[in-house]
Each structure stands twice: as structure tokens, then as C-alpha cells.
Ligand code: SP5
């Protein structure tokens with residue numbers, strides 16, 4: 001299947017993420033994208049620019065405006081921290097009604113964690129990632145059975161008006177919004193972390209179902225506040241797994257998601273490969289062979305499919321894991 005790519009995705013380069021108040025080495029790095037691309041031998045298609053207006057189906061205008069200007073205003077304020085990071089948050093009980101004025105307070109209106117920094121290339125990269133997802137959707141709407149957006153920064157933790165979890169724009173949700181032009185869509189998320197942004201963006205929507213298999217947030221894992229089984233309803237299905245879960249329960253959950261999505265006209269796969277054994281950001285223990293099988297299961301839905309890259313942090317293995325999944329998808333369709 002075609003691989004959609006943009007060099008601009010490499011422009012976001014956070015040196016660190018602030019975790020428990022301390023800068024730790026960033027794991028969501030540009031080398032992730034090139035490591036994956038270099039393992040694929042399919043046709044590479046350049047991401048095509050799309051108008052900001054398309055993003056408004058999924059995101060608030062205020063978030064787009066903030067992300068577009070945040071680094072510039074931060075950089076002009078001569079603060080001690082080089083990249084944009086919040087220090088206050090608009091907690092719901094504050095009843096906050098407006099964006100704060102101080103440059104150093106403004107991130108707390110839009111960000112929900114301290115790990116997701118904004119630097120000089122962040123907006124351009126996030127925008128290119130959305131363009132890649134939209135280009136993959138265009139290819140599929142134009143008759144390609146499937147297309148893969150090899151992109152970063154990832155998207156599935158970004159909500160309609162907030163960024164976090166290394167995500168700024170919800171690329172998978174943006175692609176799903178585009179695919180609804182051809183009928184009801186399912187977003188199936190196999191990233192090790194719950195796709196909380198996608199879930200909340202489409203909550204209550206009849207034409208987009210969201211399903212996710214992920215490590216149980218109740219066992220102490222990001223995104224901590226969401227991803228529990230009891231958030232499931234007619235258009236959402238959460239399948240949390242215990243830390244340490246390996247191939248069998250994970251594939252069972254993927255099969256359940258696929259069965260549940262039956263009847264949709266289009267599929268978006270939020271393809272994180274951080275559920276793999278050995279990934280530094282998750283305790284799941286999934287093998288490469290199981291990623292291949294997950295691709296077969298997802299491909300068996302037999303509907304036009306956009307695959308969007310999410311997490312996956314072990315640079316030595318993520319390319320092979322994505323490759324296996326995409327090969328599985330093609331086998332499953334056949
Ligand atoms: C898209 C995606 O996979 N986002 C996952 C974000 C989860 N990050 C949680 C980080 C928890 C602390 N990590 C410590 C290592 C810091 N370098």
C-alpha cells in the first residue's frame with residue numbers, strides 16, 4: 001500500500017519531556033519516522049497540503065490558533081524554559097472562562113500534561129502529520145484499498161481543544177472525518193495507550209465508532225483518566241489489558257474490535273506499535289508475529305482503510321513491527 005510521507009514531520013524535535021517535574025530524554029523523536037520509513041519498500045507519496053478548514057471538523061479553532069503561534073509568543077517572552085511548557089492548568093473546578101493573558105499561563109488553557117512541549121518546528125510538523133493522514137484518506141477515497149501515513153508527531157491523545165500525550169492534532173480522527181464522506185467509519189486503535197482523544201472527539205457520533213485495546217489505565221498507565229471498560233457504549237468500545245499481557249489476550253481483543261466494527265464503510269487504524277515486548281513506554285508484551293496477525297484481522301474487514309502511525313518507541317524494532325502489520329493487512333484483505 002502507498003506510504004504517505006512528509007519531511008516536515010521531522011521538524012518537531014523536543015529534546016526533553018517534563019515528567020514528574022523533571023526533564024527526561026524525549027522518546028517521541030524524529031528518528032522514529034525515518035526508522036519506520038526505511039523498513040518499508042512500498043511506493044512513497046508526498047503529503048499534500050490541505051486547508052486548515054478541514055481540521056475544524058475535529059478541532060476547535062482556538063487550539064489551532066494557539067498551536068500555530070505558541071512557540072513564537074513563548075520565544076518572544078524570554079522565559080527560562082526554551083520550549084513551551086505549562087505551569088498552571090485550567091482545572092474544571094476553576095470554572096475558567098477565558099484564555100489567560102500571560103504568555104507563561106496560556107499553555108495551561110490548552111495542554112493537559114507537561115510532557116508535550118512546543119518548540120520551533122512543532123506546529124509545522126503537527127500540521128504535516130495531519131496533511132499526511134488527509135492525503136492517505138484522499139488516496140483511499142480515490143480508490144486505493146489502503147494507504148499508510150508514516151508520520152509524527154502522533155495524534156490519538158489530542159482532543160478537540162487540548163493537546164497532550166506527545167500529540168497536538170488528532171491525525172487519525174482527522175482522517176476518519178474525511179472518510180465519513182463515504183459512509184460510517186470505525187477508528188480501531190491498537191496503540192499500547194488508550195486513544196482518549198479520538199474517543200472524546202467522536203463521543204455520541206453515530207457515524208464514527210471508536211474502539212481501542214490498550215494497557216489498563218486502572219493499573220497506573222497513561223492516559224490515566226480514561227480508557228476504562230465502562231466508558232464503552234453503542235459507538236465506543238474499550239478493551240483494557242493487564243500489564244504484561246502478551247499475544248493471546250491482545251489478539252483476542254483485536255479480533256473483538258474487528259467483529260464489533262463489522263458493517264462500517266471505512267476503517268482507520270491508529271497504529272501504535274508500542275504494545276510490543278521491549279518497548280520502553282508500555283508493559284504489554286506483544287510479538288512481531290502477533291502484529292502480523294493483527295494486520296490480517298484488521299484487513300479481513302475488507303473495507304477501504306487508512307493506517308495512521310501513532311506510538312512505538314524502540315527505534316531498533318518499530319520499522320519491522322509496522323512492516324509486519326501492513327503486510328498482514330494486505331494478506332487479510334486477499
Ligand atoms: C502516542 C503515544 O504513544 N503517547 C504515549 C504517551 C505516554 N507517555 C507516558 C510517559 C510516562 C513517563 N515516561 C517516562 C519516560 C520519560 N522519558
Ligand code: ZN
Pocket residue numbers: 191192193272274310311312
Ligand atoms: Zn502509545
